[in-house]
Amino acid sequence: MSHLERPVIRPRRLRRTAALREMVRETWLRPEQLVLPMFVREGATEPRPISSMPGVVQHTRESLRKAVAEAADAGIKGVMLFGVPETKDAVGSGANDPDGILNVAIGDAVAEVGDAMVVMADLCLDEFTDHGHCGVLAADGSVDNDATLERYAEMAVAQAQAGVDLVGPSGMMDGQVAVVRTALDAAGHSETGILAYGAKYASVFFGPFREAVDSSLEGDRRTYQQDPANVLEGVREAVLDVEQGADIVMVKPALAYLDVIRQVRDAPELTGVPVAAYNISGEYAMVEAAAANGWIDREGAILETLTSIRRAGADVILTYWAVEAARLLKA
Structure with missing residues (x-):
């Protein structure tokens, strides 16, 4: 190659050293942006491993408190709690029982870390119903949207009384955020803030989560969770949630829906509204399984996965790797 043929513009100049790469890096991942989802099982005397999610357990109340304190020490700023009750019924009575497992776990977490972390809780009936759906069933077996809203209102108030910072309505019922906001204010x-699952899709990647919460699901949730083929519908749902009083909106799952995260982030109606994304159980399990077989570098895959979600536009990431990722970032 002659002198005249040599490239003048050389983007590689800015990749030559680690210092140069970091100086021009467009996307940063920080521990403060991570939230750890956690499961607590009623009546458990020791943590129970979840076979499809290596490294994740159903906590006892005591182990939950220790894990929450460990998360705070790692520098992450939030936990999202899910309860696994001993008994279930058709209307999910345990969801708003002050002595129910999720509400006492909220109290335990708040007592452990106070204002050092944001304590969030899933606001949905699926863990508490014997049929496994996210709402109350009508006579024909369908999920009754408006009857379910009444239960969500009761559940929201119970969680607020337990001390939760953010409730996370995730059932994808029409009008759920407005009803929850009204109930919280009236009480x-x-x-108490609302992290709304604005765009939640009927995804196969939820599979391991079913084990994590001992799901009793009969059938599927396609009549209320969104069609994976739709993007604009997800944006519309997020906008509606903010109009109804949501403080943060979330896209779930994350990896197969990075385009949805970006469009939600860029929607003019959502300017200034924090966007969260949930790196869900199946996405976690895929990386863990590949790493266990020696097919990928596990730690590199964790950080690359989470960075991709940040790059798509998420301000907050819920991930089962939160504590480990925080330590990797600090290292």
Whole structure:
């Protein structure tokens, strides 16, 4: 190659050293942006491993408190709690029982870390119903949207009374955020925030989560969770949630829906609204399985996965790797 043929523009100049690469890096992943989802099982005397999610357990109340403190020490700023009750019924009575496992776990977490972390809780009936659906069933077996909203209102108030910082309505019922906001305000909990599962898809990647919460699901959730083929519908749902009073909107799952995260982030109606994304159980399990077989570098895959979700536009990431990722980032 002659002198004249040599390239003048050389983007590789800015990749030559680690310092140069970091100086021009467009996307940063920080521990403060991570939230750890956690499961707590009623009546458990020791943590129970979840076979499809290596490294994740159903906690006892005591092990949950220790794990929450460990998460705070790692520098992450939030936990999302899910309860696994001993008994279930058709209307999910345990969801709003002050002595129910999720509400006492909220109290345990708040007592452990106070304002050092944001304590969030899933606001849905699927863990508490004997049929495994996210709402109350009508006579024909379908999920009754408006009857379910009444239960969500009761559940929201119970969680607020337990001390939760953010409730996470995730059932994808029409009008759920408005009903929850109204119920919280009427009960004197106007400071309790709402992290709304704005765009939640009927995904096969939820599979391991079913084991994590001992799901009793009969059938599927395609009549209320969104069609994986739709993007604009997800944006519309997120916008509606903000109009109804949501403080943060979330896209779930994350990896197969990076385009949805980006469009939600870029929607003019959502300017200034924090966007979260949930790196769900099946996405976690895929990486863990590949790493266990020696097919990929596990730690590299964890950080690359989470960075891709940040790059797509998520301000907050819920991930089962939160604590480990925080330590890797600090290292």
